[in-house]
Amino acid sequence: MERAQMKLLNNIKLRNKLLICYGSLMIFAVSMVGLLTYQKIQSYIYNQSSKSYSQTLDQVVMNIDYKMNTHQELLSPYITNHKFIAALNTIYYSPADYTYQYFDNLRSIFELERRYPSIKNIIIYKKNNTIPDIGTYPDKPSISDAEHTIIDISYAERNDWYQKYFTNLDETDLAGLIALSNASIWTVNDSRTLISIIKPIMYNNDQLVGIVEMQLKIKDIFQDGMFSEHSLEEFFYMMNDDGDIQFQSKPEMRPIAAPSGNPMFDNKSSGSWLTEGNPSKKLVLYQTNRQSGWRYVLEVPMDSLMLSAQSIRNFTVAILIGSILISILLTLAISRVLSSRISLLAKHMEKQEDLTLEIGPSVDGRDEIGMLMRNYNRMIKRIRELIEELRTSQQLQKESEIKSLQAQINPHFLYNTLATINWMAADNETKKIMDMVNNLATFYRLSLNSGKEYLRINEEVRHVQTYVEIQKIRLEDMINVTFDIEDKILAFHTLKLILQPFVENAILHGAEHKEGTTNIVIKGYLSHEEQCVIFEIIDDGIGMNMPTHNQYVNHGGYGIHNVNEKIKLQHGHQYGVRLFSEPGVGTQVVIRIPILE
Numbered sequence: 346m347e348r349a350q351m352k353l354l355n356n357i358k359l360r361n362k363l364l365i366c367y368g369s370l371m372i373f374a375v376s377m378v379g380l381l382t383y384q385k386i387q388s389y390i391y392n393q394s395s396k397s398y399s400q401t402l403d404q405v406v407m408n409i410d411y412k413m414n415t416h417q418e419l420l421s422p423y424i425t426n427h428k429f430i431a432a433l434n435t436i437y438y439s440p441a442d443y444t445y446q447y448f449d450n451l452r453s454i455f456e457l458e459r460r461y462p463s464i465k466n467i468i469i470y471k472k473n474n475t476i477p478d479i480g481t482y483p484d485k486p487s488i489s490d491a492e493h494t495i496i497d498i499s500y501a502e503r504n505d506w507y508q509k510y511f512t513n514l515d516e517t518d519l520a521g522l523i524a525l526s527n528a529s530i531w532t533v534n535d536s537r538t539l540i541s542i543i544k545p546i547m548y549n550n551d552q553l554v555g556i557v558e559m560q561l562k563i564k565d566i567f568q569d570g571m572f573s574e575h576s577l578e579e580f581f582y583m584m585n586d587d588g589d590i591q592f593q594s595k596p597e598m599r600p601i602a603a604p605s606g607n608p609m610f611d612n613k614s615s616g617s618w619l620t621e622g623n624p625s626k627k628l629v630l631y632q633t634n635r636q637s638g639w640r641y642v643l644e645v646p647m648d649s650l651m652l653s654a655q656s657i658r659n660f661t662v663a664i665l666i667g668s669i670l671i672s673i674l675l676t677l678a679i680s681r682v683l684s685s686r687i688s689l690l691a692k693h694m695e696k697q698e699d700l701t702l703e704i705g706p707s708v709d710g711r712d713e714i715g716m717l718m719r720n721y722n723r724m725i726k727r728i729r730e731l732i733e734e735l736r737t738s739q740q741l742q743k744e745s746e747i748k749s750l751q752a753q754i755n756p757h758f759l760y761n762t763l764a765t766i767n768w769m770a771a772d773n774e775t776k777k778i779m780d781m782v783n784n785l786a787t788f789y790r791l792s793l794n795s796g797k798e799y800l801r802i803n804e805e806v807r808h809v810q811t812y813v814e815i816q817k818i819r820l821e822d823m824i825n826v827t828f829d830i831e832d833k834i835l836a837f838h839t840l841k842l843i844l845q846p847f848v849e850n851a852i853l854h855g856a857e858h859k860e861g862t863t864n865i866v867i868k869g870y871l872s873h874e875e876q877c878v879i880f881e882i883i884d885d886g887i888g889m890n891m892p893t894h895n896q897y898v899n900h901g902g903y904g905i906h907n908v909n910e911k912i913k914l915q916h917g918h919q920y921g922v923r924l925f926s927e928p929g930v931g932t933q934v935v936i937r938i939p940i941l942e
Contacts, residue, residue, distance in 0.1 A: 363676075363679070363680035367676040382661065398628070402630050402632055402641065406634070409641070410634060416461070416561060429454070432446040432450040433473055434548050437473075469494065469555055469557050470497070470556040471497060472553065476495065479494065479496075480493055501556055510530055510543075526547040530543035532585070537563065539562065540561045542561065543557070567594070580593070580595050580645075581593070582641075585638065585639060615631060617631070625647050625648050626647040627644050627647060631643070687714060798841060799838045799941070800841050801836060802836070805843065813826045826848075827865070830870075831869060833871055834878050840912060842908070844880060844882065851865050851884040851886060851932065858886070864884065864885050866882075867881070869881075871940070877937050877939055878939070879935060881934065881936075882933070882936075883933045887928065908922060909921050919937075920938055921937065922934060922935070923937075
């Protein structure tokens with residue numbers, strides 16, 4: 346699969362590759378910048394909008410609490426007035442006595458209804474049975490329509506707030522009575538039209554003599570225009586400490602945070618969270634009144650909250666699309682500029698298939714492409730030079746081959762051989778003359794080898810043997826040559842004339858400068874460890890020191906130096922000639938060649 350993909354990629358033109366790569370990178374970069382920028386702006390707008398709505402809710406809650414506390418303070422002068430409390434606690438024996446107290450001390454509290462339009466009604470629940478009920482409707486459960494209402498406390502028992510705060514009141518519990526006298530009870534009636542402020546009336550702070558309830562018109566308290574029922578975006582509502590909805594700006598809507606015991610409210614006086622809504626997410630903010638336990642909640646749709654972000658998003662998308670289009674145009678231009686010189690070079694290289702070796706066009710620029718084209722032109726020039734050098738070299742090689750053939754004839758060797766033949770002819774040694782002439786002919790036939798550079802190892806060994814036979818006739822008992830050649834290598838091939846120069850050197854520099862017989866051993870075997878054929882020429886001649894035998898291999902006679910260089914040039918530097926010698930002991934020449942079948 347990877348190979349197929351690489352093959353497909355390699356078949357795409359460079360310009361298209363650049364277009365794909367640069368285009369993808371630029372589109373990715375522009376898209377990421379646009380996306381991150383939009384997200385950053387969206388987050389900023391969300392935070393600012395949340396902060397703004399939170400401040401607005403704080404202000405609305407402050408206004409509501411201010412109105413409630415202002416109305417609550419209207420009751421304080423009465424429930425703390427000794428004459429007012431005494432009028433409720435006095436036992437009356439005649440209507441005249443009560444009438445006097447009513448007009449003198451009790452009636453003034455009802456004047457608040459006239460002075461403050463937001464007050465719907467004020468009700469006094471009395472425990473004193475000697476005070477007659479006024480504004481009562483015995484056949485109706487509700488008494489809130491009375492103009493001035495002073496009624497028996499038994500009517501209060503019908504209300505939930507009484508059951509919650511007064512039913513289990515222990516009048517012997519002084520601390521509880523004092524706490525109750527300082528407390529304020531806020532509640533909403535069942536029809537959700539009135540808010541009641543309820544305060545106990547205490548005599549000497551230890552005796553409950555009555556309860557006063559101030560009923561307020563709920564719309565006069567919650568009349569902030571932002572959270573009215575006409576607001577199309579925000580939804581405001583108020584919950585009591587039991588989690589029941591007491592007021593909501595849009596009666597037809599269902600509050601998200603309405604369920605009692607919502608965990609988001611646990612142990613928190615204020616906060617906010619995002620919630621899934623229908624049809625969109627909503628931001629829910631809330632504030633809690635510590636005095637009443639009421640919780641004010643504001644729901645804002647995210648669509649409304651992020652309205653300004655939508656225009657920014659549309660603008661960002663437009664900028665993004667424009668940037669991508671510009672990026673594509675820039676990518677086209679860049680890919681064309683970058684690939685034009687490469688295309689020019691490729692077209693010029695295609696023309697070289699017919700080996701015209703024309704110099705390419707000159708190119709400006711010091712970048713890699715300019716360097717490539719300049720180097721290409723230099724390479725073409727160099728190839729031209731090398732071709733010319735090759736022609737010259739071939740001519741020189743032919744001349745060298747002629748010189749090599751002349752050197753192979755070895756005039757000195759030929760002179761000595763002919764002198765020996767002449768000497769033997771004088772002594773009428775016809776048989777030896779025939780053998781020497783035959784060996785001489787074989788020697789030069791194998792040396793020439795029909796102009797071929799390679800021959801079989803058995804022929805190379807035969808070449809050395811003819812040379813040795815000729816030298817034995819001339820030198821007689823001065824040399825003793827032994828051949829130890831493995832049969833398995835005789836069919837392999839080798840460069841010609843790699844053994845004879847070293848045997849010749851062993852005879853000339855060993856035997857002729859040493860008294861007595863010089864022993865020469867010529868070995869040939871297959872090295873399985875090194876995977877090569879090894880020849881060894883070992884003599885016990887006069888030997889040489891290290892500097893001398895290094896010069897001997899690298900800068901010696903034509904034949905010796907030529908063998909080492911020829912093997913390395915043909916087969917590599919792991920092959921060639923190594924020499925080990927010690928003065929007075931002898932010399933060992935090791936020749937390594939590859940296995941050539």
